[in-house]
Amino acid sequence: xxxxxxxxxxxxxxxxxxxxxxxxxxxxxxxxxxxxxxxxxxxxxxxxxxxxxxxxxxxxxxxxxxxxxxxxxxxxxxxxxxxxxxxxxxxxxxxxxxxxxxxxxxxxxxxxxxxxxxxxxxxxxxxxxxxxxxxxxxxxxxxxxxxxxxxxxxxxxxxxxxxxxxxxxxxxxxxxxxxxxxxxxxxxxxxxxxxxxxxxxxxxxxxxxxxxxxxxxxxxxxxxxxxxxxxxxxxxxxxxxxxxxxxxxxxxxxxxxxxxxxxxxxxxxxxxxxxxxxxxxxxxxxxxxxxxxxxxxxxxxxxxxxxxxxxxxxxxxxxxxxxxxxxxxxxxxxxxxxxxxxxxxxxxxxxxxxxxxxxxxxxxxxxxxxxxxxxxxxxxxxxxxxxxxxxxxxxxxxxxxxxxxxxxxxxxxxxxxxxxxxxxxxxxxxxxxx
Amino acid sequence: xxxxxxxxxxxxxxxxxxxxxxxxxxxxxxxxxxxxxxxxxxxxxxxxxxxxxxxxxxxxxxxxxxxxxxxxxxxxxxxxxxxxxxxxxxxxxxxxxxxxxxxxxxxxxxxxxxxxxxxxxxxxxxxxxxxxxxxxxxxxxxxxxxxxxxxxxxxxxxxxxxxxxxxxxxxxxxxxxxxxxxxxxxxxxxxxxxxxxxxxxxxxxxxxxxxxxxxxxxxxxxxxxxxxxxxxxxxxxxxxxxxxxxxxxxxxxxxxxxxxxxxxxxxxxxxxxxxxxxxxxxxxxxxxxxxxxxxxxxxxxxxxxxxxxxxxxxxxxxxxxxxxxxxxxxxxxxxxxxxxxxxxxxxxxxxxxxxxxxxxxxxxxxxxxxxxxxxxxxxxxxxxxxxxxxxxxxxxxxxxxxxxxxxxxxxxxxxxxxxxxxxxxxxxxxxxxxxxxxxxxxxxxxxxxxxxxxxxxxxxxxxxxxxxxxxxxxxxxxxxxxxxxxx
Numbered sequence: 001x002x003x004x005x006x007x008x009x010x011x012x013x014x015x016x017x018x019x020x021x022x023x024x025x026x027x028x029x030x031x032x033x034x035x036x037x038x039x040x041x042x043x044x045x046x047x048x049x050x051x052x053x054x055x056x057x058x059x060x061x062x063x064x065x066x067x068x069x070x071x072x073x074x075x076x077x078x079x080x081x082x083x084x085x086x087x088x089x090x091x092x093x094x095x096x097x098x099x100x101x102x103x104x105x106x107x108x109x110x111x112x113x114x115x116x117x118x119x120x121x122x123x124x125x126x127x128x129x130x131x132x133x134x135x136x137x138x139x140x141x142x143x144x145x146x147x148x149x150x151x152x153x154x155x156x157x158x159x160x161x162x163x164x165x166x167x168x169x170x171x172x173x174x175x176x177x178x179x180x181x182x183x184x185x186x187x188x189x190x191x192x193x194x195x196x197x198x199x200x201x202x203x204x205x206x207x208x209x210x211x212x213x214x215x216x217x218x219x220x221x222x223x224x225x226x227x228x229x230x231x232x233x234x235x236x237x238x239x240x241x242x243x244x245x246x247x248x249x250x251x252x253x254x255x256x257x258x259x260x261x262x263x264x265x266x267x268x269x270x271x272x273x274x275x276x277x278x279x280x281x282x283x284x285x286x287x288x289x290x291x292x293x294x295x296x297x298x299x300x301x302x303x304x305x306x307x308x309x310x311x312x313x314x315x316x317x318x319x320x321x322x323x324x325x326x327x328x329x330x331x332x333x334x335x336x337x338x339x340x341x342x343x344x345x346x347x348x349x350x351x352x353x354x355x356x357x358x359x360x361x362x363x364x365x366x367x368x369x370x371x372x373x374x375x376x377x378x379x380x381x382x383x384x385x386x387x388x389x390x391x392x393x394x395x396x397x398x399x400x401x402x403x404x405x406x407x408x409x410x411x412x413x414x415x416x417x418x419x420x421x422x423x424x425x426x427x428x429x430x431x432x433x434x
Numbered sequence: 435x436x437x438x439x440x441x442x443x444x445x446x447x448x449x450x451x452x453x454x455x456x457x458x459x460x461x462x463x464x465x466x467x468x469x470x471x472x473x474x475x476x477x478x479x480x481x482x483x484x485x486x487x488x489x490x491x492x493x494x495x496x497x498x499x500x501x502x503x504x505x506x507x508x509x510x511x512x513x514x515x516x517x518x519x520x521x522x523x524x525x526x527x528x529x530x531x532x533x534x535x536x537x538x539x540x541x542x543x544x545x546x547x548x549x550x551x552x553x554x555x556x557x558x559x560x561x562x563x564x565x566x567x568x569x570x571x572x573x574x575x576x577x578x579x580x581x582x583x584x585x586x587x588x589x590x591x592x593x594x595x596x597x598x599x600x601x602x603x604x605x606x607x608x609x610x611x612x613x614x615x616x617x618x619x620x621x622x623x624x625x626x627x628x629x630x631x632x633x634x635x636x637x638x639x640x641x642x643x644x645x646x647x648x649x650x651x652x653x654x655x656x657x658x659x660x661x662x663x664x665x666x667x668x669x670x671x672x673x674x675x676x677x678x679x680x681x682x683x684x685x686x687x688x689x690x691x692x693x694x695x696x697x698x699x700x701x702x703x704x705x706x707x708x709x710x711x712x713x714x715x716x717x718x719x720x721x722x723x724x725x726x727x728x729x730x731x732x733x734x735x736x737x738x739x740x741x742x743x744x745x746x747x748x749x750x751x752x753x754x755x756x757x758x759x760x761x762x763x764x765x766x767x768x769x770x771x772x773x774x775x776x777x778x779x780x781x782x783x784x785x786x787x788x789x790x791x792x793x794x795x796x797x798x799x800x801x802x803x804x805x806x807x808x809x810x811x812x813x814x815x816x817x818x819x820x821x822x823x824x825x826x827x828x829x830x831x832x833x834x835x836x837x838x839x840x841x842x843x844x845x846x847x848x849x850x851x852x853x854x855x856x857x858x859x860x861x862x863x864x865x866x867x868x869x870x871x872x873x874x875x876x877x878x879x880x881x882x883x884x885x886x887x888x889x890x891x892x893x894x895x896x897x898x899x900x901x902x903x904x905x906x907x908x909x910x911x912x913x914x915x916x917x918x919x920x921x
Contacts, residue, residue, distance in 0.1 A: 020685060027689075031697060038704045045711055056720045081716075096565060099540075105716055116556045121714070122790045123537040124821040125707050125797060128810070129568060131700035139569055143692050147685055155681065238684035242464060242588050245688065249581065256566040261482070263564045272556065273497065273522075273544050280546075284519045288509060314859040349564040359566065373565055 072317025095371025259352030269341030451619020536819025613920030732771025765846030
């Protein structure tokens with residue numbers, strides 16, 4: 001034990017005297033710190049935005065509902081905010097939240113016309129990408145590991161100390177192991193300390209912190225072993241590093257790019273524009289076709305209103321909302337195909353990422369943080385569920401003479417309620433499984 | 435040392451050094467494979483991106499035409515139905531975007547235009563993507579901006595330090611080759627590699643001539659990339675001659691590459707987004723709605739907000755009631771409400787664009803710190819795939835929207851009687867009567883989005899050119915001093 005400490009202590013002092021290693025490590029710490037800091041800032045901005053939006057949304061809806069008294073107009077003028085709040089790990093893995101929307105305001109009109117609206121951010125910044133902790137970990141840390149470990153043997157060989165060191169050391173572990181362990185621990189700490197501080201600030205659950213640490217150690221160990229192994233017999237450090245950087249380029253750029261090209265050739269997706277076009281044509285044609293055609297198509301899905309479709313005037317709200325729904329129904333096959341294609345692409349990308357450790361790590365961590373495409377797909381499905389509940393709430397008032405008064409309006413579905421119910425449902429499932 | 439007279443570097447000697455460097459590369463497996471990979475990557479990226487952009491361009495032209503046809507082919511309708519039926523505007527990519535698609539995949543390429551609303555561009559490609567290309571994509575811009583510097587480092591890191599390590603440097607210097615000549619020769623060799631990398635780009639760029647791209651933009655584009663890669667060649671020379679060992683030179687260069695090419699662009703965008711927070715569309719929509727409420731709802735002619743307009747009209751035509759007006763009062767209200775509303779929407783849209791622009795300006799300032807950030811903005815600006823061009827597309831699409839909506843409102847005012855309009859929901863026959871003929875839909879202007887003219891694009895990119903030139907000037911000065919002290 002004492003011997004081990006002695007070895008580590010010696011290597012620690014040796015490292016402190018190597019200026020370039022210190023520069024590398026302090027840059028690692030700074031970059032990691034920057035990514036965590038800006039990540040925390042971004043997430044707190046998102047949360048504040050959501051708070052402001054929730055308040056404004058409530059006021060806006062109450063005003064609209066106070067202004068009108070017939071159910072058709074109330075439904076027409078009431079917007080409903082839906083959102084997907086960032087998780088407690090989102091600060092470290094901002095993921096796809098700048099590409100997929102995480103907030104939508106919808107109303108009871110045809111959903112296909114609303115759901116593709118995106119609350120866009122600056123496209124030029126999105127194109128440059130952002131620096132979050134997951135990026136630092138998956139893309140940058142391998143390069144830093146390469147720079148730290150590629151010359152473990154080669155530097156001693158070129159400076160002529162290699163054979164001397166090997167013959168005087170008790171075991172090869174005592175020499176190379178101690179040196180490697182010290183460097184590994186230092187780079188790990190420089191990367192992770194900012195993350196742990198950030199996690200404390202944002203109240204990340206312990207299990208998430210443990211999972212991130214676990215994957216990080218495995219990932220860094222993979223690159224360390226690769227770097228050391230690659231340089232085992234080489235005497236030219238730059239040659240080793242070139243090879244390793246080549247591997248990194250292969251993993252980070254070439255394999256993903258080839259995967260992307262292949263997947264886009266394999267999976268055919270309908271054009272998004274066609275969905276909206278189909279839906280618009282259906283909705284607009286409704287004004288020119290017999291009302292009964294619309295009502296028949298509507299009652300095919302909602303037979304409970306079959307006896308209430310008779311119209312007394314050329315415009316009635318029940319017909320208006322019926323053709324909105326028929327518009328969605330007409331576009332449904334296309335929309336379904338569009339979503340399936342996106343999901344299929346995502347799944348195939350999962351297979352491709354098995355060949356690319358950086359992407360694999362990104363996928364694992366963004367899944368953990370609930371900021372990946374899957375989270376976006378789930379959010380979209382939640383919006384669809386909510387839209388359906390909203391329609392089901394209004395239909396009785398539209399198709400019968402049932403008055404919609406304030407006491408009824410209090411029961412109007414809200415997106416938050418649905419999310420909480422779904423969460424409760426998942427928890428009760430877990431409990432009943434046990 | 436005082437007797438040392440710096441001789442002017444002779445061109446023939448420089449060329450000899452450069453040729454010698456090439457001989458060394460040709461013998462080294464690493465250099466040959468690196469160059470082969472580099473050339474392969476550039477070529478394939480040029481081919482893949484060109485095909486993709488040409489397909490896109492073709493598809494969007496067709497979509498635009500078919501959108502115009504479907505609009506015109508609509509049956510007889512109430513004119514306001516056509517306002518809601520709407521129209522589409524598609525952004526066709528600029529000719530040079532075969533080399534740098536820029537923000538094309540992030541903005542969405544079509545806008546649905548309808549009355550009373552300004553929609554955002556929909557269906558950005560990224561959303562339907564595999565999320566595999568977050569680190570880099572197979573576009574010539576990415577390959578040359580990010581990977582080409584790495585290639586230069588791999589083949590050039592040892593150019594001077596190698597001579598020192600194998601003790602040939604003193605020999606060379608004592609033979610009368612000055613340090614400056616040596617470095618210049620090595621630099622010339624690297625420059626020829628840059629020429630090799632840029633050749634496929636230049637050929638593809640010249641092809642865009644036939645799509646109407648101007649020659650000055652093409653030259654600006656190639657010059658920009660030439661300057662950018664020269665910065666890297668100079669960095670390689672600097673580290674290789676200032677540091678005494680191959681391994682030191684390599685580690686330092688690799689580290690500089692990580693900082694300038696991988697870290698800095700993202701630090702720039704993250705800093706910009708943090709420094710100028712932008713309210714999202716939903717959030718500004720609340721402010722828009724509040725503003726619009728003051729104006730009155732154009733669907734509701736009885737809204738008290740229109741009382742003044744009503745009084746003015748009655749006075750103008752010298753009649754007592756709106757029924758007696760020779761024009762359709764509801765159409766007048768729709769038209770006037772649309773104009774007021776568009777004013778409000780435009781004010782907010784303009785604010786949002788200004789915010790985006792100031793964010794972008796901040797991130798572009800990082801070009802002083804990283805040549806990669808400089809070439810990134812230079813490239814997008816010259817090609818016309820930057821945020822400025824997208825903003826112009828948004829403005830032109832909005833102009834198109836306003837024009838066709840108001841043209842339809844004019845039809846509403848002049849071609850549809852107020853009485854028929856008011857009775858439209860009475861029965862099926864009245865609904866039929868409250869329509870105008872389909873011949874009135876021939877109001878669309880041809881929409882054809884063209885990239886900004888070359889002069890304007892070049893002017894915008896001046897800042898980025900300056901950033902690259904400053905890098906070059908500074909590096910040349912530092913290298914000259916290093917070259918004189920080369921031992």
